[in-house]
Amino acid sequence: MKSKWSSMLLCILSAMVILSGCASGTKNAGGEERAGQTGSQTTISVWTLNNGWEWFASAVEDFENANPDINVELTQYEVDPYKESLKIAASSKTLPDMWFTWGGTLGSFYPENGLTLDLTQVSADHKWSDIYNKTAIDMSTYDGKVSGIPIHLNVLGMWYSNQIYEELNLKAPSTFAEFEEQLAILKENDITPLSFGSKGGWHTMRLTEQLLEYFAGPELHDKLKSLEASWNDPAVVKTFEKIKEYTDNNYFPVGYSSLDPMEAESLFYQGNTGMINEGTWFDRNITSNGVDPNDYGVFKFPTEHTPARSSVFVEMLQINGEIDSDKQEAAIKLGEYLTGKEVVNKYIGEYGSPALTEFEVSENTPHQKILLDHASEGGFLITDQALPQEVVQKIFEAQDKVALKEWTPEQAAENIDKAVNVYKSKQK
């Protein structure tokens, strides 16, 4: 009898333990969290990335010290788990009060589904046009509504090793012909010209979109990105012909179709490759790998069009549109603080490329200003944010299949166009 009661008690206790584990209130999906306080404080939850965002927690602490009536619960994630966690939170109506997101179609999902606070009036009242770069505000605007507080404006360019270029008596190319000439010279001297890793597709995409800008020109490129023009176009075919040509000429690292971009980056630091396409954050990457950013130079890809545009993308902080007004106000205050001059200048060495109109330049990031100046002529939104993700996936597939000779460049253009049409038909 005693053992029967013991067994039943054990069953109930086990079930309670399991239930308490399932019902945990923490949002600990691969992130770190700090517990909130109780009392008359307004508590707001914030999600961001962890890599490259180490400064964020300190800045949040500074904010809390200056605003004792606001408490911040911060959770930080790795990149890919973060994208999934946000989508899961959106589906389950458990989005945090404020979250980091990229722009384009990665970020538009939330305002398009009515999940974000419309900041248009806040933007006007707080004169954001004097604070933030116009491009950054424009890229944080969806359907005419400002949907995020811009935090980073990233510009991409072609980076090269100063040492290799000096040894080979090269300088940054100003025309497409010069660029291709340099690819051949690098190859002749046993330097793999283009350091790209196609695992995930987005790294090689940075070269593909520059080639597309070159062959299509700004107007057609924009129409392709807005799905107003057919992708079964000679400019697209020529773009993929170049990808095929560069692959056949072994301008990419061996096995680049499945090479991780981080491995491609390692080859660049080791001096085995000549050029890589990276952005305003890359000085910090170089430093964290124990190399001096001044060992490298950067040039704007010679698209030979006017305006000579750079690939750009914005990162922003979006605010939950369904929380109460006290929390929204606190989130706006926090967001403006974290993206303001005081914080940017304090953490400029690790902040990344600010979306501000003015900020101090750090000597640790010597190329940031150069790249931002490149974008002053104009920019196009980076491809994996400009297009629907199904179409992006098809472009990645096309890159691989052209490189592996499974598709001709013509088939690549046809299949991308087909994917666009399938996407459009699903929207009707």
Added chain:
Amino acid sequence: MTTKTIKPWLFLMPALIIYLTVIFIPALYTMYLSLFSWNGVSSSKVFVGLNNYSDLFMHDTVFAKALKNNLVWMIGSLTLMVGSGLALALLLNKKLKGRIIFRGVFYFPYVLSGIVVATGWAWLYNPTQGFVNKLLTMLGLEHWTQAWLADPKTALYAVFIAAMWQGIGQPMVLFLAGLQTIPQDPYEAALIDGAKSHQSFWYITLPLLRETFLIVIATTLIGSMKVYDIIYGMTGGGPAESTQVLSTWMVSQTFKFANIGTGSAIAAVLVLICMIVIIPYVYYTTKKSHV
């Protein structure tokens, strides 16, 4: 209802409630969602019936590839992984010096996370700096070196080798446990009758390991259908979607493209395929149960 009838249900109730709320009802809801076109957030779900399924089977070339890859993975797991696990278990069941250490060594990869294994093996396969190609070069087999993960013909098999290195510990341990329940008497009797060792293996060991085989085959089959992390970590489903499996494509559809209906349909197909294994397995083990 007597106390005798109610009591078992009282004991089962906590676990049953958890099972229903955490597994069964969400699975049913997923099947329900597979009949809709929905982005996971908007208030309106559009009923499309079986269109998600017909799109998958009739138009989605990546789904077809993923299904084929799961089949290849399943066959590889059942033959190579189970076979190697059995071979190792037979070896480690003998009275060898240091066999406990060897058991630990062979089991250790199984406790590593899939992403850790994926990261390590991706570096081993690196075309220019990886151990695999460098070893082949050292052995004078330079003509065999290649970008193992970059070629659609080799990528899936290269990932499978890494998965086998990680996964072989589980069937090995299960077979070892099964071997240790076999008494020595049949072997002694067979030896007296002049049976050779391979005859003892085929006519004594294998039949007496039948129950263990059932467990190993069922768990291996289910594991092969839901493989995800090692593929995601090593190739991300590439190159050119050649290593996509149902779970990776399901995650892409659900979280990258916000096609909840399509992702749910893939999940439903995955469950249905697993049920083909599980239902006979449960039926057989229940029938053979002594309770």
